[in-house]
Amino acid sequence: MALGGKTMFLLSVFTSILMWAYLNYPGPPLSFELREWKRTGKFFSHSDFKIFFRDMNGTGRPEDVAFCVHGFPTASYDFAKVWEGLNGKFGRVIASDMLGLGFSDKPYGHNYTISEQASIIERLLKQLAVEEVHILSHDLGDTVAQELLRRFLYRQKSSSKGAQYLKIKSLCLMNGVHMIYGPADPVNPPVFVDRYRELLPQATITVLDERIGHYPHWEDPMAVLMAYFGFLEKVSPLTQPQATGET
Numbered sequence: 497m498a499l500g501g502k503t504m505f506l507l508s509v510f511t512s513i514l515m516w517a518y519l520n521y522p523g524p525p526l527s528f529e530l531r532e533w534k535r536t537g538k539f540f541s542h543s544d545f546k547i548f549f550r551d552m553n554g555t556g557r558p559e560d561v562a563f564c565v566h567g568f569p570t571a572s573y574d575f576a577k578v579w580e581g582l583n584g585k586f587g588r589v590i591a592s593d594m595l596g597l598g599f600s601d602k603p604y605g606h607n608y609t610i611s612e613q614a615s616i617i618e619r620l621l622k623q624l625a626v627e628e629v630h631i632l633s634h635d636l637g638d639t640v641a642q643e644l645l646r647r648f649l650y651r652q653k654s655s656s657k658g659a660q661y662l663k664i665k666s667l668c669l670m671n672g673v674h675m676i677y678g679p680a681d682p683v684n685p686p687v688f689v690d691r692y693r694e695l696l697p698q699a700t701i702t703v704l705d706e707r708i709g710h711y712p713h714w715e716d717p718m719a720v721l722m723a724y725f726g727f728l729e730k731v732s733p734l735t736q737p738q739a740t741g742e743t
């Protein structure tokens with residue numbers, strides 16, 4: 497058993513070294529695209545923490561504002577491939593990184609809650625003076641978006657006028673409930689669509705090509721934009737530009 501004890505000892509030393517190397521190894525440098533994403537964004541303070549966000553004017557009407565809520569464990573960069581398309585439709589497109597993800601602070605031992613993530617977004621939108629918003633969300637972002645919707649519906653019901661600051665004009669959830677769905681999603685397999693249709697017969701859903709999985713906006717950005725704009729047209733059409741009268 498002497499050998500066994502020695503082997504165990506060597507193994508544990510080896511494991512400790514590996515663990516140390518893993519915890520201390522510097523992360524890979526950011527790609528050019530990620531550095532650009534960060535450079536063209538900003539930070540705002542939420543208590544002691546810094547929250548990264550991007551806020552850009554698009555070519556649509558200024559009152560048409562889109563807010564993108566990413567999923568877990570990724571970040572706002574998920575929306576990079578649909579960003580230009582959204583900018584072509586909306587007057588303003590905003591996305592933030594959740595606390596603990598992306599370029600936002602990641603406080604260790606913090607009690608991360610959906611409620612706090614929703615409050616961060618409400619505060620950001622208030623600070624940016626956004627009063628009406630179309631929300632496009634994905635994955636964990638769907639849960640945060642539903643919390644935002646719950647609060648909005650509550651505010652709408654309660655008569656306190658002061659609290660009427662954020663109006664949600666539409667909510668589009670990706671792979672979570674209009675829904676844009678990739679059937680190859682291992683997180684929400686196709687039986688999920690049947691169940692969803694059963695539960696919400698009034699709801700709309702777009703099922704994409706069978707090759708599309710859990711990240712439709714990354715895997716097929718054009719199809720997502722077409723589905724999303726089709727949905728908006730149905731539930732909450734964006735304001736139409738005035739006829740310019742050009743000749």
Ligand SMILES: *[C@@H]1O[C@H](CO)[C@@H](O)[C@H](O)[C@H]1NC(C)=O
Binds near residue numbers: 553558
């Ligand atoms: C974005 O648009 C708003 C009004 O619609 C304007 O006040 C603001 O200056 C614009 N921002 C940029 C960076 O062009």
Ligand SMILES: *[C@@H]1O[C@H](CO)[C@@H](O)[C@H](O)[C@H]1NC(C)=O
Binds near residue numbers: 607
């Ligand atoms: C985290 O916050 C939730 C909601 O406020 C609370 O129920 C829970 O007890 C907290 N957990 C810890 C470890 O503080």
